[in-house]
Amino acid sequence: MQIAVVRSLKFTLFSLLISLALPGLATVAELKPTAEQSKAVVDLVEKLNKEHYRDQEFNDALSSRYFDEYLKSLDSAKNFFLQTDVAEFEKYRKTFDDDYKKGQLDNSFAIYNRFNKRMVERLEKVIKTLDDPKTKFDFDVEESIVIDREKAVWPANAAEADKLWHQYLKSNLLNSMLSDKTLEESKTTLRKRYANQLRRLKQQTPEEAFSVMMNSLTTLYDPHTNYLSPENAENFDISMSLELQGIGAVLQSDEDYTKVSSLVVGGPAQKQGQLKPNDKIVSIAQGADGEFIDVVGWRLDEVVKLIRGPKGTIVRLEVMPADPTATANKQITIKRETVKLEDQAAKKAVFEIKNGDSTFKLGVIDIPTFYMNFEAYQKGDPNYKSTTRDVYNLLNELNKEKVDGIIIDLRDNGGGSLPEAAMLTDLFVDPGPVVQIRQSDDTVSRNYRAYQPAVYRAPIAVLINRLSASASEIFAGAIQDYGRGIVIGSTTFGKGSVQNLVDLKHGRLKITEAKFYRISGDSTQHRGVIPDVKLPSLLDPDQIGESSYDNALPWDRIHPAPHQNYYNISKYLPRIETAHQERLAHDPDFIYLNKQSEIFKEASAKKEVSLRLETRKEEQKQLEARMLKMENELRTAKGEKPYADYAALKKAKGGDESEEEPEQEKSKEINPKEDPYLMEAGHILADFIGQIKHPETKVAQQQ
Template sequence: MRSTILLVTALLFAMHVGAKVVDTAAPLTYTETQSKTAIEIIDKLSTRHYRKLALDDNLSSAYLDKLLETLDPGRAYFYASDIAGFEKSRAKFDDFFKKGDLAIGFQIYNQYTARINSRLLSIIAELEDPETQYNFTVDESLDADRENASWPKDKAEADELWRKRVKAAVLSLKLSGKSVEEAKTTLTRRYKNQQSRLQQQDREDVFETLINALTLLYDPHTSYLSPRTLENFNINMSLSLEGIGAVLQTEDEFTKIVRLVAAGPADKTGQLKPSDKILAVGQGKEGELIDIVGWRLDEVVQLIRGEPNTIVRLQIQPANEDATAIKTVTISRERVKLEEQAAKKAVFEVKEGNSTYRLGVIDVPAFYLDFEAYRQRDPNFKSTTRDVMQLLQELEQENVDGIILDLRNNGGGSLQEATTLTDLFIDQGPVVQIRQSNETISRHHRSRARAVYRGPLLVLINRLSASASEIFAGAIQDYGRGIIVGSQSFGKGTVQSLTGLQEGQLKITESKFYRVSGDSTQHRGVIPDILLPNLIDSSEVGESSYETALPWDKIHAVAHDKYYDITELMKEINPQHEARVAVSPDFNFLKDQLQMVAELKEKKALSLNEKTRLTEKTLLDQRNLASENARRKAKGEAPYPSYEALKAANEEENANALSSPVQIDTEKDAMLREAGFVLADFITSQRVEASSKLANFQE
């Protein structure tokens, strides 16, 4: 279950409200202005949204499911009798919205708050009772995935579910090093924090939740911003490059990292990755870690955000690891400097047969443009295209045989820069097509000059390459200008705009990107010519992970040149790549890691037996150690004597990386090295034929 994300370039927050706690002192009701705003939103969604959905009984039915999923994703608060009562309105929400009648929505929300308030009171009483004990020797388990579970049939069944949930939380804290009493204190504070937020919610929050359950049916990037949310959004826009440099979202009770801003403070630690969950936040090196599970995302952001050169500590539950693998990451807040996000280069050599090739690599972490300097006509304004052009000229002077453009983890940025960067590698021609909701198609984004670099090219992408990165990589692939290597990209191929309302604003998806081949970049993203494995779980990260993401589709292609027949070249290059990967220590290690991640994901039940959990953790640690040592032995390196030694070495490496300037690692980066071999294969296979083609290309 996911909330709508507002993807801003640094530490932002998702405006869509997830499961939240509300005061039940008095039932909340809607205002006349909210009623009129709801009607206005319905009109804008019907006339301006790219996806044409009929506001009918089918949408009404889907709305009820989405609202219940938003409020109670773990199916732990509502009873089956509550759901039976809501079912009476399943086919009526379309009529309610047309009239601006929000009564049933508020009634459902008020019932939810009554259930969650009652549950919080009972949990806190249990945790504060000194007689409460937990038996961790009993063989029982908690269903970890309740997305499709049945609703508790009554209070007794819900009580049993919550008994296990609280016990699981106590055990996880105990396994992370706390005593049972310390765990009870931590959880008491967590649930009292939720209870205090119960007092703070008002009808504005409820309205936002109800409306966003509707907008999510259109697509995950369309959302309603209440006046309060809009104010926070504008504050974050003005501070968009300050903080820790991470994009966050709410998932169930947790705050999850979606993306790290390139060269940002969080990225520099080397200890955070997408899908990691933030459990607690502390100020300074010694400040108390405040448990933030169950907090609203804007409140979490307020804790994390702060003045430059100050310290914030995040307690993290790493993704794809045992639930007890909790760690604390120390981050120095700072403004993300444009020069640190700038493209950078390196040169490395690979040997292919009897030939040794010098290859240049240009790392492009973002599609940036100093808009202020550009508007003021500063001749030295900084941009991705200008920087890459300079690096290309330098690399050609260093006599490289080919160039790798590294777009891994590049979440996008300026569409203008995506277009002008493409212009450096192809001659005149279209770069991207944009289709509006009224089906008009724009092809104004074009390459307008002769290519600056005309040699062999490879583009490296991964699951976090999004938006502008996908436009560039898609154009290079469609033109057959170079080889695309890596993993399937993010698939963000839609464009949003903000539009005013009587109360608040609506962020609405109005257009969609298409490649010159006619293929959309939406949902499917860019599929590489050669696929490399990736530890990023595509079911958790990427456009296709959103249930209501707009689908991939195709429009008419636009005339464009074709420089190489990449498909034909792959018949020769891909077998060579597969042969290398099959015996590569690094790729075999990655294969082991992927297998372990898959096994962890398959576990649908969480044991509440302490001995069983400790055994599971020990076995997982031993597998990680064995996998790493197998890699080291294959490379002729000494194995680690224990898992503790491996962990210490990793922590030391992270500390060293944090204190060193961000550089391109051409030695340890297995993906980059293999991309180099693929490019060398391309050069080798094309030496005779490519010479004539490039000669014609240069004419």
Template sequence: MQIVVVRSLKLTLFSLIVSLSSLSFADKIDVLKPTPEQSKAAIDLVQKLDSEHYRDQEFNDALSSRYFDEYLKSLDSAKNFFIQSDIAEFEKYRKTFDDDYKKGKLDNSFAIFNRFNERMIARLEKVVKTLDDPKTKFDFDVEESIVLDREKAPWPANEAEADKLWQQYLKSNLLNSMLSGKKLEESKTTLRKRYANQLRRLKQQTNEEAFSVMMNSLTMLYDPHTNYLSPENAENFDISMSLELQGIGAVLQSDEDYTKVSSLVVGGPAQKQGQLKPNDKIVSIAQGVDGEFVDVVGWRLDEVVKLIRGPKGTIVRLEVRPSDPTATINKNITIKRETVKLEDQAAKKAVFEVKNGNKTFKLGVIDIPTFYMNFEAYQKGDPNYKSTTRDVFNLLNELNKEKVDGIIIDLRDNGGGSLPEAAMLTDLFVDPGPVVQIRQSDDTISRNYRAYQPAVYRAPIAVLINRLSASASEIFAGAIQDYGRGIIIGSTTFGKGSVQNLVELKHGRLKITEAKFYRISGDSTQHRGVIPDVQLPSLLDPDDIGESSYDNALPWDRIHPAPHQNYYTISKFLPKIETSHQERMAQDPDFIFLNKQSAMFKEAAEKKEVSLRLATRQAEQQQMEKRALDMENQKRIAKGEKPYADYAALKKANGGDEDEDAPPKEADKEIIPKDDPYLMEAGHVLADFINQLTPEKKVAKQ
């Protein structure tokens, strides 16, 4: 199963079996109560967090107070269901959760959950009734606005204030739908179905779902990668690991009412299809080529995963709200569910040339999508088992025969994988020495992952990274940087520098963080990531993607360095390299465009509120489309290409008018350097580096 679920500050884990069976809105809702098994699990979980988690913090009154705030945020992150009198009433529980959970007492937590359920059900019933009433009118001519992020806003003072807030929500949702091309009545029907479905599911909630929210609100205070898995979610985790069901190859997380794409699994169906992007938000899901779309806004993360997951070879269609602010309408994407094949994740190479003054450098690039190893073949004793290191070793030999002047290791979008492979890959470029340090929760430090053999490749190298380079990628890039073995190019990496383990509880399981990675320099890869020597622009906002975007992420710190040699003093070469780099960036049409696009993305992300006046929004949409068209055409003209006649032509070229019945497209498997401005600039930077080396230093010292 190739759907990976991660936590974010808005994530709440539930073990809900999706069921849309008929249920009257007037049906009596049972008050949820804890079970004896859950009480025992709470005691067990608190003890394991205290004794085994890497972060040494006591569950006391201070942490109980933080838990109170986190629990309320997990339930009502947008602050639109509870009212201030509820919060005032709950305040008496603020410093009691530490004592309660150590004793397995869950009554107060369930009381808060049940109140939230009551408020939410009453609100959604009122919303559905409003949308059903033909007398309800929405005035899209009045100039008013809605705040996009209510995290720091107060809860509504009373029901009347909540009613006003929800009237704005309805207008905003209707406007978004209308701006995507739907009529008002069609938009109202879609919205009515959305809230009616949420209402049905709410009335079928179980105490297990409530308990999961409570426990994950606590584990989140330790770090974002520590999770409680209910018995059902633990079973789903086992199913996913067995690959009995397939998915689209996406890392998903919750973001307010939406399920957001955090990253794509390299070689997975979504990445190969090419249209789904990080930060896209999933609006609705349909099964097969002609199935009806089901609106999933407001659904819980595991519910969305269940709709995306399905038998290998079947089709799933996603309606997404693109992360690109220039894309003003939703996009429909057709993806075939498949297993990620090892050959689709295998390293591959290319050779290209760059000019540097009067010289032309012949460079190689090795693209490594993930750190893989065919463990099954290895365990069977197959001498030809596939692994990252074995494949790269062969590619290095091929590139040596082609007499390249240097090599770029491309780790963009490489989310990690096998830690031993990252260490063995480093071994191909450095002589024997440490690669990474691992500190356990008891402060024990190990340096067992090392380079053991003399380096296979000794010519200059560069490592190309981006925000989605994580974990094992960061260990390799960090080691190359610390050894001074090559130059690091790109944008700051993800910052995932922690180690998790699954432990059994008396009821469910706990995925717990028990160690941290440290570079041989002593710096942690956690939170800060690997900072490149030469920066390239990124369209991914680190406030949205990466370890630093999570609340309560383990901090960056450092330990003692591990003794190691140094190949090149990279810092002394950087002034000249940076000067040439900036001159190229200022003149390159692709990077001029990327910098403008990045600025537009940032501008959109910083927007605090939006208008609820239709004419205003339409004018903003037209302005955004014109701006996007002008930017694109400026780039095309500078490159000698024909400009687009209008925005419709640009949208079509970018896949905005896809035929839903057409077979899914696959991304190119071949590396084409001339079509990749990041790779070409990395080549120029590497050439600048090589050009500064004296002849006797162009081979890394023995």
């Protein structure tokens, strides 16, 4: 996974709406394709056909899929187009392949312009409704609104669309009122949001329309293949330089919201600690007392511009938490900083685990990312920093402390340098292959290898989670395939593809051209690395991970690469698993985590929400009581004083606090006693060591 603020350029038109001018007439100028775009679409189609890893022809069948994807990109909630519009567009369904190969974009722009027209009509009608004092919103009637309209149909007519939008307005107003705003304050906020969207419609350019069209096509090949407009190509270069001064968050479009995909390790947001993956950004304010600007419906790159800023300045975010136990939006204050290499450096700790009558001294090495200071390396600096060099030094220190085994912690490690993943593996295994790479022409390379005798030979464990990706998966997969150690945690992200940037006649194309395969022959793509011993996770794999993306490349296998086998892990797993489950059943932290997970699953399964104020208040009250009970059960089990009420819990968790001048956290030290996942990984490793007669690894014959 690339470390960047701009991650996905698959736009929806609804996210192309931002505040720039005053609202005016209910019409916008029709957009027309440029000569440069006509050349670029021919170039793009040719490169997809010749260079993309997925071999598929842009024919009538793919044109039909593109038609559906294009409409989805424009109107994913199916609340702007009417059924008559979609029926009229059907004549274009199987024409896009022929059109694009010839550089013809007129039909695509015709659909785009119709959507603009429908949006202007709807937004002006909504603003008028909010301005009309005679408009009443009845929050006493028991009715509900469907949350996910993916399988819904477009409104049959304007009257049906009016009814749907009245429900939308009620839902948005209700959400605002549940965050302690009055009805009038909520109406004012909502009116500004729609006025901003209307203003932006009149400022759109053909390039914005073209980006939507091209990314609707590229996503049919895989989710990591994207068209970059000239401006977005420049932003991509900035983000990849790691000199970007911002908050260190990877963002993506999610219908009309900007969603946090992941956090950059060592970045300001990760250090501050409140922003979480899947949180949705609602509004942004500059400085300690700047006015919040609603950004729902804004284009991704415009949201990024507001978040990005000079080092040392303050940005405040209002977010809709992904945590379903949160009962209101939260405000987060973050100081912008440049991510420093030392903030991403590996670090170690030593702790003891008592298993039965035995006590084990264990080391843990936390690796936030696979890094290398390329500039220092190219200058010939003998002390350049890299993951492998740092871990090598830490291993020597742990050896001096005579630890019985080591945990390699790769949780939340989104990847980084592929050579570093291979060299890190080299510290734990003797010479042999680490990863296989298959190109689109089916050629397979095994150039990334371990070349030196292993530096560390005692038992190890690798701790992973859903946000462990790419290079992390290569390392964890190699350790698992060699039988070198036991892999613990939850299934990894599943990012097993390789991208390359190619220039187009207008803009650039980030294109998937290869796939990673483990030495066992299994791909890391889509499926990820499945742990030997599983730990509970609060991250929903249906929401986060490669398998959550449409058109993700599939998992498959190729021939295995000959390699050594160290421990027969499967022989030890039955006894390890039995002891593991017994601990989970009695561990207060994991009992609490499992109850949290139940709430998360219930929220994800919910298809509708009530539009009755008292019903929503009662649901919120019940959730708060449930959370208080869970939290107090955990505190009681740990010998801590229970909270008196939910307000005390909320205050303790920082739910009602917003720092004006935040002191950015230092890089957190490893504290196993405060980390139930790390402690349980320690118990599992201790069980593993306890079943091994000799501490030194015995190398088996090649298989």
